[in-house]
Amino acid sequence: MANHERDNRPEASHGPFQVLAKQVAGLKVQDQHDTSQEAVEDELKVVDIIESLCMQCHEDGETRLLLTKIPYFREVILMSFSCDHCGFSNTEVKSAGEIQERGAKYSLDVRDAEDLLRQIVKSDTSVFRLEDLDIEMPAGHGQLTNIEGILLEILKDLQSGQRKREKDEPELWAKVDAIVQRLVKITLNEKFPFTITLDDPSGNSWVEPSPEDRGNKYHKTEYPRTAAQNAALGLSDEPSTASTNSNTNHEQSATSSNGATAHVVPQIPSGAGGSTDLEDVDILAGHNYSIPTNCPGCTKEAHVNLQLVNIPYFKEVIVSAVMCLHCNYRSSDVKTGGEIPRLGKKIYLHVKQPIDLSRDILKSETCCVKIEEVGVEVQPGTMGGRFTTVEGLLTQIRDDLRSNVFDIDDEAGAGGDSMPEETRSAWNRFFEVLDKAIRGEMEYTILLEDPLANSYVQSLMAPEPDPQLREEEYKRTEEEEDDLGISDMRTRMGEDGEYEQEKFGERGGGGGKVEEKGVGDDGEVERAKDAELSKEDTVVVEEEEEL
Numbered sequence: 001m002a003n004h005e006r007d008n009r010p011e012a013s014h015g016p017f018q019v020l021a022k023q024v025a026g027l028k029v030q031d032q033h034d035t036s037q038e039a040v041e042d043e044l045k046v047v048d049i050i051e052s053l054c055m056q057c058h059e060d061g062e063t064r065l066l067l068t069k070i071p072y073f074r075e076v077i078l079m080s081f082s083c084d085h086c087g088f089s090n091t092e093v094k095s096a097g098e099i100q101e102r103g104a105k106y107s108l109d110v111r112d113a114e115d116l117l118r119q120i121v122k123s124d125t126s127v128f129r130l131e132d133l134d135i136e137m138p139a140g141h142g143q144l145t146n147i148e149g150i151l152l153e154i155l156k157d158l159q160s161g162q163r164k165r166e167k168d169e170p171e172l173w174a175k176v177d178a179i180v181q182r183l184v185k186i187t188l189n190e191k192f193p194f195t196i197t198l199d200d201p202s203g204n205s206w207v208e209p210s211p212e213d214r215g216n217k218y219h220k221t222e223y224p225r226t227a228a229q230n231a232a233l234g235l236s237d238e239p240s241t242a243s244t245n246s247n248t249n250h251e252q253s254a255t256s257s258n259g260a261t262a263h264v265v266p267q268i269p270s271g272a273g274g275s276t277d278l279e280d281v282d283i284l285a286g287h288n289y290s291i292p293t294n295c296p297g298c299t300k301e302a303h304v305n306l307q308l309v310n311i312p313y314f315k316e317v318i319v320s321a322v323m324c325l326h327c328n329y330r331s332s333d334v335k336t337g338g339e340i341p342r343l344g345k346k347i348y349l350h351v352k353q354p355i356d357l358s359r360d361i362l363k364s365e366t367c368c369v370k371i372e373e374v375g376v377e378v379q380p381g382t383m384g385g386r387f388t389t390v391e392g393l394l395t396q397i398r399d400d401l402r403s404n405v406f407d408i409d410d411e412a413g414a415g416g417d418s419m420p421e422e423t424r425s426a427w428n429r430f431f432e433v434l435d436k437a438i439r440g441e442m443e444y445t446i447l448l449e450d451p452l453a454n455s456y457v458q459s460l461m462a463p464e465p466d467p468q469l470r471e472e473e474y475k476r477t478e479e480e481e482d483d484l485g486i487s488d489m490r491t492r493m494g495e496d497g498e499y500e501q502e503k504f505g506e507r508g509g510g511g512g513k514v515e516e517k518g519v520g521d522d523g524e525v526e527r528a529k530d531a532e533l534s535k536e537d538t539v540v541v542e543e544e545e546e547l
């Protein structure tokens with residue numbers, strides 16, 4: 001990177017990346033036949049220098065390439081171009097890995113000046129948004145910077161044309177100036193908190209987490225890409241293979257629980273044109289159903305395997321698994337059915353001994369997991385649905401966090417050269433406590449908070465009450481109902497012939513107070529309703545419990 005440009009860069013871009021900048025600008029290419037550097041080759045990264053054309057003066061300049069690893073993330077390629085003839089320079093970041101199987105969206109509530117220094121990898125396919133000001137930085141060249149650096153770049157772009165706007169378009173100038181003034185206050189640490197998001201369909205962008213994050217401050221969500229997003233990434237420009245196959249297959253095979261292949265009962269009827277109508281098929285327990293689909297990773301033909309599982313003292317759930325023979329993509333999920341309950345549910349499990357680790361646990365995709373003694377909080381949508389054991393759930397949480405914090409092959413927890421020692425020590429202490437919880441060497445309480453009441457923990461004393469297991473119903477907040485889409489549902493026909501919203505409890509008197517008790521004989525929580533419930537409402541509640 002040219003010296004004259006480095007002096008003019010904002011101060012925010014120096015700190016976390018000063019070592020990398022010096023390395024890109026000053027290192028020479030190592031001789032591959034020089035064996036005297038073997039002792040330090042792990043510490044000294046090789047910079048490739050390529051002669052390339054300057055697009056400003058059309059003279060020869062230099063492009064420097066550095067392959068490096070970013071703590072909490074993965075390998076990236078830092079590119080820096082400089083021209084000694086005209087002084088033009090440019091920097092960019094490219095992912096050194098493949099496009100990820102799913103897209104990723106990060107959300108961070110910036111609450112203090114420390115959060116402004118968090119590192120960001122913004123790939124050329126990602127969109128950065130400052131939600132409070134409704135400002136969006138569209139997909140473009142990749143960047144390795146921090147939050148303050150991106151905000152300063154946005155501020156610089158907005159200020160660049162203000163003089164012309166003030167003269168030609170005063171109204172537009174006034175609107176932009178209001179945004180500029182708010183951005184100035186943010187960069188001067190005078191306006192907190194605010195929310196930023198980073199959405200990348202390729203999954204190769206990243207916002208640095210912190211061991212001190214609690215609640216909804218930091219949130220990462222993975223999602224399957226749409227066909228348009230796959231086409232934009234160059235993954236597929238052909239028609240869906242799965243949809244073609246679904247129009248030609250007249251029947252679907254299923255595998256029973258003993259492994260034998262049999263036809264689905266009842267068989268899928270063929271409609272007009274030989275297409276299959278899945279709406280008329282009953283999913284039966286004890287059978288595996290295979291449905292053609294497209295792989296989220298490579299977009300080629302894959303299959304979704306479904307099985308209906310009956311969980312004792314709970315309900316029936318559908319376990320699904322996607323397997324792709326082309327790219328070896330594999331994933332699993334759990335879906336629960338039935339109507340939306342009037343109340344959410346909290347489940348408290350007090351883990352006292354190693355046998356508690358073998359309890360079955362169903363975590364739905366809308367469930368939040370909290371373990372206060374360990375410092376774990378998993379937000380809804382982070383891990384999807386899981387049907388496993390307590391030990392399996394904690395192990396999955398540890399592996400996912402560790403792969404985001406350290407490199408996959410970093411067993412020692414070094415975390416890379418650029419990770420501060422204080423941060424590395426904090427993460428190591430966190431994983432030590434989590435490992436003790438997985439081994440059953442400490443007591444702790446797991447809280448499953450599910451606004452749709454679709455989560456479950458096995459009772460070891462069923463049908464008798466379990467003293468270590470407690471369930472509690474609660475009224476959902478307006479924010480939870482908005483996130484789940486319940487507020488937008490229209491289920492009752494009004495007098496004007498239009499569907500209108502029907503609030504929970506209008507026909508059944510739900511939403512009363514709940515008495516916290518252990519799991520009873522029928523596996524359900526024993527509830528004590530308000531004395532304000534009418535006689536008619538009480539009858540409705542009893543009929544629903546019988547069903």
